[in-house]
Amino acid sequence: MRDVAGRPHGISRELLAIGALGGALSGLLGVGGGIVMVPLLVLWARYGQRDAHAASLAAIIPISIAGIATYGIAGQVEVWPAIALAVGSIAGARVGAGLLARIDERLLKALFGAFLLGVAVLMVVRR
């Protein structure tokens, strides 16, 4: 539609499948789905790591709207805690996006991976 000639990424079957998969995971687990979309965009759709992060973040917008509506109808959404978290996270996202332009992506991956392992253990232990 507005694609400029020479831009690397058009819509494709791979992208649609990645979106559907990310969306299903997002709805099931209450996450953005970027954790599955980013690696698939890199490995399958041949996005660069940085473009994949950006694309995933934008795809999360319609995906999260659908998830919120579904959980909302079931009466599970806690609005005030969400507002408090969002106030912080909107400010934080701007900082993070600014850092994205110059961060060492691989070091970031390793650190975040180690942190997530700790989180997983805690969730099982403190049940």
Place this chain on the structure above:
Amino acid sequence: MTGVVLYVSLVLFGALTGVASGLLGVGGGTLMVPFLTLAVGLTQHQAEATSLLVILPTAIAGTLALRRRGVGEAGVALRFGVVGAVGAVLGALLALALPASTLRLVFAGFVAIVGVRLLRDGLRAHSRAETG
């Protein structure tokens, strides 16, 4: 946690997840859901639903910030995200059909898998020459 302390810690934790969101292109739910269940005491279903409500404005803010810097193409991403929305409804319906304890184990398993993969990828790629 109650009252003011609860809300202050929610704002601070939100800031942390926001930075991670902007950096990693993820919405931060991987961090918020454990926080909302372990520290705030929401049920697994409430935590996931609430997490999604935070993820939406965070993703919008992050996308706008990246767009100003000319990173990525939001148009294409929004289009495959619309297909993702259908998947999200199905995923949420499945979650609502599962008992909270089962859903929590599924979530913990997911976080563990992601953690191992990110750690492995990060360490492996780190020893390789930079390709840009």
